[in-house]
Every structure is written in C-alpha cells, then in structure tokens.
Amino acid sequence: MQFIQVTITQGLTFGSIYALAALGFAILYNTTGIFHLAYGDFAVFGFMIAVTLNKTEAAGPLVLSIVAAVATVFVLTTLVFTGYHLLERRGVDRLGVFVVSLGLAYGAEALMLLIFGPSIRTFTIPGLLRVHDVAAFSVSLLTWITIGSAIGIFALVTLALRSTRWGYRVRGISANPELAQLVGIRMTLTMLGVFAIAAMCSVWSATLLGMFTTQSSASGINLVLVAAIAVIAAGRGTYAGGFLLAMALGFIQPLFEFYISAPWASSAVFGVALVLLLVRPRGLSSAAIGVPQ
Amino acid sequence: MTIVYSSIVIQLFVYFIVAVSLNFVIGYAKSLSIHQAALFGIGAFTYAVIAGNGWSADLVVCGLAGAVIAGLLSVVLAFGAMRIAGDYFIVASFAFQIFAVNALYNWPSVSGADNGKYGLPLPSILGFDLASAWSFIVVFGIVAAVTLAFAVWLRRSPYGRLLTAMGDSPSALQTAGFGILRLKVGVFGISGAFAGLAGVLFASYVGAIDTTTFGIDLAILLVAMVIIGGTGSAVGSLLGAALIAFAPPLISNLPLSSTSAAAVQQLIFAGLLIVVVAALPRGLVQLGNRPAQLLRRSARQVRR
Numbered sequence: 358m359q360f361i362q363v364t365i366t367q368g369l370t371f372g373s374i375y376a377l378a379a380l381g382f383a384i385l386y387n388t389t390g391i392f393h394l395a396y397g398d399f400a401v402f403g404f405m406i407a408v409t410l411n412k413t414e415a416a417g418p419l420v421l422s423i424v425a426a427v428a429t430v431f432v433l434t435t436l437v438f439t440g441y442h443l444l445e446r447r448g449v450d451r452l453g454v455f456v457v458s459l460g461l462a463y464g465a466e467a468l469m470l471l472i473f474g475p476s477i478r479t480f481t482i483p484g485l486l487r488v489h490d491v492a493a494f495s496v497s498l499l500t501w502i503t504i505g506s507a508i509g510i511f512a513l514v515t516l517a518l519r520s521t522r523w524g525y526r527v528r529g530i531s532a533n534p535e536l537a538q539l540v541g542i543r544m545t546l547t548m549l550g551v552f553a554i555a556a557m558c559s560v561w562s563a564t565l566l567g568m569f570t571t572q573s574s575a576s577g578i579n580l581v582l583v584a585a586i587a588v589i590a591a592g593r594g595t596y597a598g599g600f601l602l603a604m605a606l607g608f609i610q611p612l613f614e615f616y617i618s619a620p621w622a623s624s625a626v627f628g629v630a631l632v633l634l635l636v637r638p639r640g641l642s643s644a645a646i647g648v649p650q
Numbered sequence: 651m652t653i654v655y656s657s658i659v660i661q662l663f664v665y666f667i668v669a670v671s672l673n674f675v676i677g678y679a680k681s682l683s684i685h686q687a688a689l690f691g692i693g694a695f696t697y698a699v700i701a702g703n704g705w706s707a708d709l710v711v712c713g714l715a716g717a718v719i720a721g722l723l724s725v726v727l728a729f730g731a732m733r734i735a736g737d738y739f740i741v742a743s744f745a746f747q748i749f750a751v752n753a754l755y756n757w758p759s760v761s762g763a764d765n766g767k768y769g770l771p772l773p774s775i776l777g778f779d780l781a782s783a784w785s786f787i788v789v790f791g792i793v794a795a796v797t798l799a800f801a802v803w804l805r806r807s808p809y810g811r812l813l814t815a816m817g818d819s820p821s822a823l824q825t826a827g828f829g830i831l832r833l834k835v836g837v838f839g840i841s842g843a844f845a846g847l848a849g850v851l852f853a854s855y856v857g858a859i860d861t862t863t864f865g866i867d868l869a870i871l872l873v874a875m876v877i878i879g880g881t882g883s884a885v886g887s888l889l890g891a892a893l894i895a896f897a898p899p900l901i902s903n904l905p906l907s908s909t910s911a912a913a914v915q916q917l918i919f920a921g922l923l924i925v926v927v928a929a930l931p932r933g934l935v936q937l938g939n940r941p942a943q944l945l946r947r948s949a950r951q952v953r954r
Contacts, residue, residue, distance in 0.1 A: 392737045444928060452682060453927045455740065456877055460927070463870050464920030470913040578866055582744055589741050624752030627745040631730075634742045638733040 372607025693849020724842020
C-alpha cells in the first residue's frame with residue numbers, strides 16, 4: 358500500500374516537472390519547427406543563476422532570483438532563435454540548425470562548468486518540505502506547489518493559445534509562417550511571447566527538479582530529452598498530448614524502481630521512448646499542427 | 651617517439667575509424683546518428699569480455715566479434731530508421747545511446763558496473779604480441795588505412811552511388827525501382843561494424859574501460875568530429891579525428907585544472923561546430939577544396 362502511495366506521489370511530482378519542461382519545449386518546437394536541444398542546458402543555466410543569487414532559505418528572495426533567471430534565459434532564447442532564423446535565411450537546412458543547437462548545448466554545458474564549477478547543486482526551503490496528510494497520502498507543500506503550478510501554467514497557456522489574439526497569431530505562425538508574415542502578423546512581438554513562456558517553463562521546471570533532487574552542469578541533456586520525447590512522441594502540434602505524455606513518463610521511473618528493476622529505472626524512460634517511437638512513428642496523436650488540443 | 655606522441659597517433663587512428671563509420675550514416679543516409687558512441691562502447695566491451703576472460707586477445711578474433719555484434723545491433727536500428735526520420739530519428743538515437751550505455755552498466759559481468767573493466771591483457775595479432783607503442787601504431791595504422799581504402803572504394807562503387815542517391819532523394823530512388831531497406835540496412839550494418847572494430851582497438855590499447863567513457867558527451871563529440879571535419883569525406887574524417895586527438899595535449903599545456911581544460915576543449919568544439927555549420931557547410935575539408943582546384947587547373951595547363 359505504501360509503495361502505491363509513494364509511486365503516485367513521486368509519479369505526479371516528477372510527471373508535473375517533466376510536463377512543465379515539455380510545455381516550454383512544445384511551444385518552441387510547434388511554433389518554429391526547430392529542435393532546440395540547448396533548451397535543457399538553458400533551463401539548468403537558469404537554475405544555477407537562481408541558486409547563486411538566492412543565498413537564503415526564504416521563499417521571497419527565491420522568487421526574485423527565479424524572476425532574474427527567467428529574464429536571463431528569455432534574453433538568451435531570443436538571441437539564439439534570432440541566430441537560428443538568420444541561419445535559415447542563409448539556406449542552412451533543418452539538420453544544420455539542429456547541429457547548431459547541439460553545439461550550443463555542448464557549449465552551454467562547458468560554460469556552466471567553468472562558471473559554476475563541477476559540483477552538484479540543490480537547495481531547500483524547509484518550510485516547503487513540511488508534510489501534510491491528505492486522505493491516505495503524506496504530501497509536502499512543495500509537491501502541491503509543483504503539481505498545482507504545472508496544471509495552472511498549462512491551463513493558462515492553453516487558454517491564451519485558444520482565446521487571445523496572441524494565441525491566434527501563434528497558431529497561425531505554427532501552421533504556416535510564410536503566410537502568417539504575408540497577412541501582416543507581427544512576428545517579433547508574437548515570438549517574444551513564445552520565448553517568454555518557454556523561458557518560464559524551463560527555468561521553473563529545472564528549479565523544481567533541483568529542489569527535489571540535484572542539478573549539475575550536465576543535467577540539461579536529460580531534461581530536454583524527456584521533454585522532447587514527450588512532445589515528439591505525442592505528435593507535433595498537440596500541447597495536451599505532450600503534457601500528458603510527459604506526466605506519464607514521470608510515473609515510469611518510480612514504477613520501475615518499486616516493481617520491476619531499480620537499476621533500470623534511470624534509463625526506463627528512454628527504453629519506453631524507443632518503443633513508442635518505433636510503434637507509433639508519427640506520434641500518438643494525429644492532431645493538426647497549430648491547434649491546441 | 652615519446653609516450654605522449656605515440657598515444658596521440660594511436661588515438662588518431664582509432665578516432666579516424668569511428669569518424670569514417672559515423673560518416674557512412676551521416677554522409678550517405680543523411681541520418682544524424684547520435685548513438686555511435688554506444689556502438690563504439692559495445693565493441694570495447696566485446697574485447698573486455700573476450701580478452702578479459704582469457705578466451706583470446708587476438709585482434710582478428712576480437713575485432714571480428716566486435717564488428718559483428720555492433721554491426722548486427724546497427725542493422726536492427728536500420729529497421730527502426732526505416733519507420734522514423736528527421737527529429738523522430740534523432741530522439742530515438744539519443745534514447746538508444748542512453749539506454750544502451752545504461753544496459754551495459756547494468757550488466758556487471760560485461761562492464762564491471764562502477765568499477766569498469768581494468769587490467770585487460772595486451773592484444774596480439776596472428777600470434778604476434780603488441781607489446782610496444784610502435785607495434786600498436788603499425789597495426790592500428792594498417793587497420794585505419796584499410797578503413798580509408800574501403801571508404802574510398804565504397805564511394806566510387808555502384809553501391810556507393812546508390813547510397814549517395816538515397817541520401818539526396820530516397821523517393822526518386824524508390825521510383826527508379828531500388829529498395830531503400832536493403833541500402834539502409836547495408837550502410838547501417840557497415841557503419842556499426844567499423845564502430846565496433848574501433849571500440850575493440852580502443853579497449854585493447856587503453857586496457858581499462860568503464861561505461862562513463864561512452865556516454866552522451868562522447869556521442870556529441872563524435873558527431874562534432876564528423877561535422878567539423880566534413881560529412882561524406884574521408885579526408886574530413888581524418889581532419890576531425892586529428893582535432894580530437896591533438897586538442898587534449900595542446901590544451902593541457904595551458905595553466906588550467908583538468909576540469910577547466912576539459913570544459914575549454916568542449917567550448918572550442920562547440921564553437922567550431924557552430925562556425926562550421928554557418929560558414930563551412932561541408933566542414934573544414936572545404937577549406938582545402940579551393941587550393942586543390944587551383945592546383946589541378948595549373949597542372950592541366952602545364953600538361954597542355
């Protein structure tokens with residue numbers, strides 16, 4: 358019984374973190390079509406900034422340091438995507454742009470190693486770790502914040518994509534960027550919103566992950582791969598599909614740990630991803646690109 | 651020759667073979683294969699098992715075993731590559747890389763888990779022991795030369811032209827009546843076999859390996875090596891391999907800690923990767939194309 362409770366709690370916690378990371382990756386991938394591999398490293402870079410700025414164990418300064426980290430990652434993402442766009446205009450194909458993102462990810466990891474050192478980082482706010490009993494579950498406040506913020510941010514982003522002028526523009530750019538430009542959609546302003554959401558989701562997910570486990574300069578690749586697996590295996594264009602699949606991936610690790618084989622738990626997500634991609638090569642959903650499901 | 655220089659030359663030969671193997675997939679099939687480090691590792695652990703258990707330290711036996719195992723695994727991946735392409739293949743390739751290395755780690759009798767496999771016996775070839783640096787250089791140099799000759803022959807052969815056509819336009823090739831599956835399985839199998847062979851050579855030289863060597867960092871480094879050198883070109887593979895072999899000893903001369911030196915090397919490769927895609931789409935080998943063209947033209951004029 359205790360195993361079931363722990364599996365559900367851990368699954369929901371890590372699933373929510375992966376889902377947040379997947380949401381940020383999805384909005385970039387669906388809108389631009391670019392596989393931004395450095396997304397995970399930028400997220401961890403944001404986490405490192407937040408940890409470095411926040412020297413206390415209070416929540417107030419932490420929020421401020423997270424805001425500063427999100428702003429930094431937002432600026433970096435904007436610059437990098439401007440670079441990708443310039444490369445595409447020079448005739449560099451999708452594979453070339455991906456290789457550049459591979460170089461950025463590789464370089465960002467090295468830069469973090471030089472700036473922040475090789476040690477692993479984590480931080481705790483004791484108040485958030487206080488456990489509350491709800492029904493048969495003992496859940497910390499941090500877990501509630503994690504699950505709540507993931508669902509809340511997903512709901513807000515989906516609502517914005519469905520019901521606001523900005524959302525219509527994003528969907529237009531996702532479906533046909535050339536046509537969107539021709540009909541006069543203000544690309545720059547629209548894309549800035551996309552980058553801001555991606556920066557927020559990435560930094561927040563990396564920060565939460567760093568509060569439950571540890572982060573190092575090499576952690577970014579795992580975060581982006583889990584996010585990319587969820588988004589790509591769900592099918593390009595489906596925000597809900599990516600979000601839910603990432604949530605499900607969060608359950609795989611504790612399920613393996615408790616019921617199948619603990620040593621295989623860390624790579625189980627990737628094994629499942631391989632099977633998913635081979636069985637459903639076009640993704641689980643066949644939703645149209647640009648239409649949030 | 652000092653130990654440092656001989657080690658650089660031996661590593662250059664090993665990385666050259668891996669670079670050529672990866673170039674078969676990236677250059678011909680136009681599939682960005684991230685998992686070559688895992689296949690390289692499988693070759694290395696094949697040597698660790700066969701030689702480490704005292705069955706045989708002969709490079710012909712171990713090389714064949716490593717090539718067959720890695721080649722067959724790569725063929726299985728080729729069937730997967732028939733179903734998925736583009737970003738889907740890249741994600742699957744990343745997933746395979748991580749899963750395969752973790753699988754090796756969780757198989758202690760093969761990989762030694764945390765401890766790795768160390769104290770591996772020195773290799774031999776057809777009864778001759780490779781006991782000196784020179785013997786390694788000669789044998790690995792011959793294998794690298796054979797790999798180069800095979801790559802050049804493949805490129806000029808009718809099969810190689812079909813592979814090039816498959817990379818450029820698979821649908822056109824299918825319309826002309828050629829089976830893509832046969833070509834893809836072939837090129838993936840060849841690529842995996844050479845990666846496995848390089849892994850065997852690597853393990854036989856270093857004598858101590860663990861799974862962390864073959865992780866995601868090496869996977870990215872191998873892709874960088876091929877793209878920086880030049881895809882689809884054997885000379886490009888040599889340039890990329892030379893960069894990887896020469897960079898660490900050059901950087902180690904800088905007044906940096908080992909961690910910082912590794913990070914600086916990583917930064918240099920990352921920067922080169924970006925610059926090459928932006929300015930030299932065919933890699934560093936492109937820099938030599940113009941002088942080579944001028945030389946050929948002047949030679950023709952002299953002959954006239």
